[in-house]
Amino acid sequence: MRNSFSFGREVKVISNLFKRLVGNCENGKYIDEVTGNNAFIIGYLADHCDKDVFQKDLEEVFSVRRSTMSGIILRMEQKGFLVRVPVDHDARLKKLVLTEKGGEIHALMETNLQAAEQKLLEGLSNEEKERYNVYPKLNIYNVF
Secondary structure (H helix, E strand, O other): OOOOOOHHHHHHHHHHHHHHHHHOOOOOOOOOOOOHHHHHHHHHHHHOOOOOOOHHHHHHHOOOOHHHHHHHHHHHHHHOOEEEEEEOOEEEEEEEEEOHHHHHHHHHHHHHHHHHHHHHHOOOOHHHHHHHHHHHHHHHHHHO
């Protein structure tokens, strides 16, 4: 008899539900144009605003190919969430910087993200939460 549990499917379901939780907020209309990928990139840029962040950094952090990240960044520029700014030490490099609009969206989403994470972990003991924190890291390590 085949095991009906599929870890990959469960991860996908959790991902979909989490995105829905973050997106269903009182400010939802303002952030409707923000995709899940956009939200995580905006969050990353906001959390690392004290240093230069380049496309290559995002490719590594989010484990996506160059062409995929290039398209995401282009659309985020078109939506006014970020800009590419040349750096002094290398004319070929352009760091990614949040715009005022991107910063406003980050502030709105930060509250929603925290609430969604609390909901996701609701009912788990502290020990279960600690284990829950380890498993995704192990899965990522196994895949790479």
